[in-house]
Amino acid sequence: MDYVHLRRQAASLRKGLFDQGYLDEQFYQLEDLQDDASPNFVEEVVTLFFRDSARLMANIDQALDKCVKDFNKLDVYMQQLKGSCTSIGASRMKTDCSAFRECCRDENIEGCMRSFQKIKREHSVLRQKLESYFQLLRQAGPVECATRPNK
């Protein structure tokens, strides 16, 4: 098994996530919190995020489906989702959440639906990429000695 190659792949995936704006510096904070006492902290928090956000998004889907649009309720759900996104550094999703909330404030239901579709897409892409990233890390195994990763 070429661990160096896998680690390079993981590093490159990770760099891409930052370069393309999927993640922001809050994600560094998560990585900073990972240590011997919490060796899988980042993956645990990210897993928690996707579980939590899926639930919130299902609630939002339901609320959007109803005939009577409760913009207050939608805004509350979205505030929760935005909070979670901020906590893990999910930058693009965070921006889209803000756009959705603007539409709620304007009571613009079409705008809400459009931005929600975007949120769902971003969510799916981010999930795919992060899942690949963690899988690569797992395959590459623990780093025994401090290596200087590629920039």
Next chain:
Amino acid sequence: MVLIDKETWSLEAITWSNFASMFTNSKIPKLFILANPALKNNSQFFQDVNLNIILKPLRASMLQVSLQRALFGGGDKGNCRNGVVGNLSLGSLLQGKRILVVDDNSVNLRVAAGALKKYGAEVTCADSGKRAIEFLKPPHSFDACFMDIQMPEMDGFEATRRIRGMEAALNDRIKRDEVCREINGKVIQSWHIPILAMTADVIQATHEECLKSGMDGYVSKPFEGEQLYREVARFFKPNTKLS
């Protein structure tokens, strides 16, 4: 003071560490290196305690804190990183402190608890205002509480008001000598647990409402290093002897 952007000046003849040591041997000038956070994985550089590192983009608040520490900081030579004003500093404030973190959002709760644990705090989590009140009914052994203000069932303001109410009632009885002042070997004249609001939207109105409901201050969430330090330093004195 000398601030050097690491990316625009590449040292070839000597290492950054050796270069920096030329400054540490004299009192002035102080050297600060501005670094790109994307290079944080270059761990050797960032962990070199001889270097005063400030991450870009340069923010006024971070600059203020970094300069204060470098110019006046007593004996603590922890380097400044990413808004975290030297892990040593927050560690010396929070080590061993029992902190209650309250947030109905499980992701936020996990991240906030993780951050506080990193500095050595003993963290307990609560996912509602109601739970917070249960934990903070005196007597209890918590040293501080971080409370989310935007919670659906009972928001942080209401929870804080009720906690202050419980404290006031007990403090009355303490004054009238109706009740023992000692808890866990400590004599408590008057109960007042520091409660800091955690808020995603930091606006003036929120600040006033925080104070009105009896909170002691607020921090943004997720935590921002120097702000967290500033707020926590108001209640906790640095423990210079870290066990």
